[in-house]
Amino acid sequence: GAGVSQSPSNKVTEKGKDVELRCDPISGHTALYWYRQSLGQGLEFLIYFQGNSAPDKSGLPSDRFSAERTGGSVSTLTIQRTQQEDSAVYLCASSPQMGGGKGEQYFGPGTRLTVT
């Protein structure tokens, strides 16, 4: 079946502009995650959704970052007033399990954000 998709695949924006990143999870997956990965670094957790609610927003770096999920499906990550340090690959993952369980996550290809 279809995997996790993300759009755009690449985004170049000027410092100070807002950007919106989109994630389409695997159909039927209840959990959705956003991560950030800087060049050569591991995964930095940003936010987690269970259905449409976000019980864990602890990883959002600042109040310029926000995310929402509608219909238990598509999610958007919005970065306002982008800064150069926001440049990274933003990865989305979804998981079929609610709460406990295996916890395995399936990733999209990522959005490469470059702030100039």
Place this chain on the structure above:
Amino acid sequence: QKEVEQDPGPLSVPEGAIVSLNCTYSNSAFQYFMWYRQYSRKGPELLMYTYSSGNKEDGRFTAQVDKSSKYISLFIRDSQPSDSATYLCAMSAKSNYQLIWGAGTKLIIKP
């Protein structure tokens, strides 16, 4: 100290060699252990999944968990240049959705 430690490498080995990749962790509550493979400019893909202690084999890959030592390993037999990637370990507690990630080890298989 991080909850999950993983040597970033790079680890460079000749084609055909047996590769050993490892992670150590500090939280004894972890029950689920995963290995992900990430090719350059791609998202991570789930490679191996193991519950609790023991071994799991899938083709050329073997995942091993030693909970008493808080140590997990991924072995790759007959390594191929196509195995060149970054390998990330991840783990979670039984009733916790949150995966805790290692930083990833970059593996290079030389033809």
